[in-house]
Structures are given as C-alpha cells and as structure tokens.
Amino acid sequence: MRPARDTRKNEGQIAKMVEKSKxxxxxxxxxxxxxxxxxxxTEIGDGFARIEMPYAKHLVGDPETGVIHGGAVSALMDTCCGAAAMxxxxxxxxxxxxxxxxxxxRPAASGQxxxxxxxxYNITRSVAFVRAEAFDDDRDNPVAMATGAFTVER
Amino acid sequence: MARKRPDPVQVIKQRRDAALSALVHGVPYINFLGIEFDRRGDELTAVLPYDDKLIGNPLLPALHGGAISGFLEVTAVIGLSWSVLWDEIEHGQTDAEEIVSGHLPRLPKTIDFTIDYLRSGLPRDAYARAKVNRSGRRYASVHVEAWQDNRARAFAQATGHFLMPRRDG
Structure with missing residues (x-):
C-alpha cells in the first residue's frame, strides 16, 4: 500500500512542479x-521571485569589454521586483x-x-516595497542592487 | 595675419553627425532598443521609435518599465559623453574623424540610477533629453526627462550619477 501512495504523492508533486514552471x-x-x-x-511565490537572463550579444553596453548595459540590468531588476510584488x-x-x-x-562578467x-518586504493597501540583488557566477559579490516602490491594484 | 577660414557648414555638420552616429551605433544594446539621436547644435534629443518588443503590459498596452529605464539611461550616458566630446572636438583635443574611424571614447559608467515613473508609457514613439547638472573630472550628475506627445507632460524622469572615464594625457 505504502509504496503506491508514495508514488501517487510524487506524481502529484511532479504535476504541481510542471504546472508551476508552466x-x-x-x-x-x-x-x-x-x-x-x-x-x-525560475522561482516565484510568497513575495519572492528569481529571474535569470542569459548573456546575449545584443545586451552589450561596452563592446570593448563585452559588459552588459545598465539598461538591460535595470529591465531585469524591474521585471523581477514586479513579479515579487505580484x-x-x-x-x-x-x-x-x-x-x-x-x-x-561592479560590471557583470562578460558571458555569464x-x-x-x-x-x-512590505506591502500596504496601495504600495508594495521591494528590494532586489543581481549576481553573475560570483554569488558573493552582487553586480547591482535595487530598491523600488510599486503600485498595488486591487 | 588672417584667421584660417572655417570649414564649410555642411562639412562641419557632416563630421559632427558622423561622430555622434559612430558613438551611438557602437553600442549593441542601443541598437537593440532602436534608439536614435537627433542633434541641433550641441543639444541632443533621444528618440525611441515604438516597437512591439518594448511592451511590458499587453492588456493596457503600456511600455515596459525596463525599456523606459534603459531608454533614459542610454540618453543620460550618451548625453553626458557627447557634452564632454563636444567641448574636446571644439577645442581640437579630440579629432571627430578618429571617432568616425572607430576609435570610440570610453563611455561613463553608471554608479546609480533612480527612475520616477510618472504615467504609463503609451504604445507610441518616446523622446528624451538629458541635462548635465554637474560634470567633474571623476563624477557627473545627470537628469533626464522623457515625454511622448506632449513635451510638458513627462511620463518618466531619472537622475543618475556617473563615473567619468579616465582621460590620460
């Protein structure tokens, strides 16, 4: 009986994960x-969100070093903060x-x-307060940090 | 002794426009967003032509906050860099031809950037102008305003601080 129930549970969890990633x-x-x-x-729930942006040539701001443009970083931060608020x-x-x-x-490492x-971290009836960090492969030193206020539509 | 006759107006204009174009089109991200710069003397107006890929909320529809901040940051960086280059070209310290031939100057680096979203960005062209409030040897402070149909009704504004590229020699 037991193994069967476990299998069912796993299937349920997998279905949930598939649903979530969808x-x-x-x-x-x-x-x-x-x-x-x-x-x-790649992750969302309970006021937390993680978004990844693979390196791409059209995001480059400095052709000499291959560093991604600040504008692309801020678009990533903005989307992620909005997702966390939602x-x-x-x-x-x-x-x-x-x-x-x-x-x-610091500049993001080229290619990462x-x-x-x-x-x-806080939400009122009409405003959500959000903060975010951006990393490349070096997880100990953030590339950028953001703080923002977002509207809350009810 | 007579002063050297200045170059014909169209030669000067062409040289300045070519230098600006080389500076702008040397950055892949600027080309990706499709931003162009309109020059009147030393004054620049950035233009962000509407494109479906700039949309953040398809239901309204409205431009993405990230596309708007990218547009403002590009306007600030190019505006600041151009204001420094303009003086250098005028004083003969920098040769516009050098820039045109691909010897692009290093661009200022953003230290921080704060964007104020005043109203939602409509699905049409957007314009922006940068005002350099302080431009020192190492640091600069720049304010940017962006509008769409009505110049007096800005839809976003931003202030940023920048680290100036080292000028050796």
Missing amino acids: IAKQFIQAIPHSSALGMEL SHPSSPAGTATIDLRIDYM TLVTEATC
Whole structure:
C-alpha cells in the first residue's frame, strides 16, 4: 500500500512542479519586452521571485569589454521586483513601478548569466516595497542592487 | 595675419553627425532598443521609435518599465559623453574623424540610477533629453526627462550619477 501512495504523492508533486514552471514560462511570455531580453522566471511565490537572463550579444553596453548595459540590468531588476510584488500572499491584481533605484556595484562578467532575486518586504493597501540583488557566477559579490516602490491594484 | 577660414557648414555638420552616429551605433544594446539621436547644435534629443518588443503590459498596452529605464539611461550616458566630446572636438583635443574611424571614447559608467515613473508609457514613439547638472573630472550628475506627445507632460524622469572615464594625457 505504502509504496503506491508514495508514488501517487510524487506524481502529484511532479504535476504541481510542471504546472508551476508552466505558469512561470507564461508569465515571461506575457511580457514582450522581458521575453525579447531572454528572461526566464525560475522561482516565484510568497513575495519572492528569481529571474535569470542569459548573456546575449545584443545586451552589450561596452563592446570593448563585452559588459552588459545598465539598461538591460535595470529591465531585469524591474521585471523581477514586479513579479515579487505580484506574488505576495495578499495577491495584488496588478502592479506598476512607481520608482526604482539601482546601484551598480561592479560590471557583470562578460558571458555569464545574470540572476536577480527580489523580495517584496512590505506591502500596504496601495504600495508594495521591494528590494532586489543581481549576481553573475560570483554569488558573493552582487553586480547591482535595487530598491523600488510599486503600485498595488486591487 | 588672417584667421584660417572655417570649414564649410555642411562639412562641419557632416563630421559632427558622423561622430555622434559612430558613438551611438557602437553600442549593441542601443541598437537593440532602436534608439536614435537627433542633434541641433550641441543639444541632443533621444528618440525611441515604438516597437512591439518594448511592451511590458499587453492588456493596457503600456511600455515596459525596463525599456523606459534603459531608454533614459542610454540618453543620460550618451548625453553626458557627447557634452564632454563636444567641448574636446571644439577645442581640437579630440579629432571627430578618429571617432568616425572607430576609435570610440570610453563611455561613463553608471554608479546609480533612480527612475520616477510618472504615467504609463503609451504604445507610441518616446523622446528624451538629458541635462548635465554637474560634470567633474571623476563624477557627473545627470537628469533626464522623457515625454511622448506632449513635451510638458513627462511620463518618466531619472537622475543618475556617473563615473567619468579616465582621460590620460
């Protein structure tokens, strides 16, 4: 009996994971600019989101060093912060950026995927406060940090 | 002794436009967004022609906040770099022909950038102008405003701080 139940449970979990990754894919596909930049949502829930953006030639801001342009980094941060706000348990119906500040600590290493993790650390009836960090392969030294305020549509 | 006659106006214009174009089109991300610069003397207006790939919310539809911030940051960096180059070209320290032939100057690096989204970006062309509030040897502070149909109704503005490229020699 027992093994059978476990198998069922696993199947249920796998189905849930497939469902979740489907939602994640659809989330990015629904945002033309984010999919044009090649973003992939790899985790979302409870006011947290992780989005990855693989290195691509058209994102380069400095052709000499191959470093990605700050604008592409801020697009990634903006999308990730918005996703974190949307995924907050109080489930806003929609969101728009009010303001976003980005600190660029160091250039992203050429050729490496950029990973951004955003947390919605506070939410009121009408405003979501979010912060985010972006990394390349060196996970100890963030490339950039962002803080932003987002509208909460109910 | 008579002063050297200045070059004909179209020669000067062509040289300046070619230098600006080389500076702008040397950056892949600027080409990806499709941003162009319109020059009147030393004043630049950045133009972001509408494209479906710039959309962030297809239901409204509205431009993506990231596309808008990318546009503003490009406007700030090019505006700042151009203002420095303009003076150098005028004073003969930099040769515009050098830039045209691919010897591009290093661009300023963004230290931080704060964007204010005033209203949603409509699915049409957008324009932006940068104002260099301070341009020192090492640091610069730049303000940018972007609008669409109505110049007096900005839809986004930003302030950024930049690290200037080292000028050796």
